Structure formats: structure tokens, C-alpha cells
Amino acid sequence: MLPLVTRDELKAMLDAGEVVVVDTMPPAYYAREHLPGAVNIPGFPYEEAARLTDELAPAVLPHRAAPIVVYCANTPCRNSELVGARLVSLGYTDVRKYREGIEDWVAHGLPTRTAAD
Numbered sequence: 739m740l741p742l743v744t745r746d747e748l749k750a751m752l753d754a755g756e757v758v759v760v761d762t763m764p765p766a767y768y769a770r771e772h773l774p775g776a777v778n779i780p781g782f783p784y785e786e787a788a789r790l791t792d793e794l795a796p797a798v799l800p801h802r803a804a805p806i807v808v809y810c811a812n813t814p815c816r817n818s819e820l821v822g823a824r825l826v827s828l829g830y831t832d833v834r835k836y837r838e839g840i841e842d843w844v845a846h847g848l849p850t851r852t853a854a855d
Contacts, residue, residue, distance in 0.1 A: 781817025
């Protein structure tokens with residue numbers, strides 16, 4: 739299991755520019771709404787999560803020591819755990835998870851972006 743980060747911790751890291759955020763939702767969901775500055779590595783379909791992470795991580799996460807936070811839709815969603823665990827296996831050294839996901843972020847009135855932004 740990945741170490742967890744709270745909403746408030748993640749907000750502070752984003753505000754300070756100290757984190758790379760990875761949205762693990764399918765591309766259509768990412769395009770519709772994601773956390774500010776987030777990159778997309780889909781963790782669904784689950785059986786494709788490892789392959790997609792292997793293919794996309796080098797381009798969107800070039801620095802393996804950078805602080806990274808993965809997130810999904812909500813607590814039951816498995817995407818972020820699958821992508822995050824794969825990142826660790828690829829040698830990324832500071833990977834954490836925002837377990838509550840974008841639903842929690844939005845419920846607390848925090849900003850999001852769309853592909854059009």
C-alpha cells in the first residue's frame with residue numbers, strides 16, 4: 739500500500755509547486771475534470787494499468803525522485819493504487835496516494851481543470 743496524503747497536504751504541495759499530480763482515470767474523465775497541473779496515466783481497465791504506466795510514465799514523469807501523488811475518483815477506486823505501485827516498481831522513489839480522490843476535492847470546493855484549459 740502506498741503512503742497516503744491528505745487533501746490539505748496535497749493542496750499545500752500544489753500551491754507551493756512541490757508535487758507532480760497523476761490522475762489515474764481514463765482519458766475521457768481526465769479531459770472532463772482533473773486537479774490543476776495533473777498529468778494522466780490511466781489505471782483502467784485494470785489489466786492495462788501496468789502497460790499504460792510503463793508506456794506513459796517516462797514522458798510525463800521524467801524525474802524518478804520527484805514527489806508524486808496519484809489519485810482516482812474516490813476511496814473504492816483501485817486505479818491510483820495500481821498506477822502508484824507500478825511507478826514504485828519502475829524506480830520512482832516518492833509516490834503517495836490521495837485516497838479520497840477527485841470527488842473529495844470537488845466536494846470541498848477546490849479548483850479543477852479541463853482539457854480545454
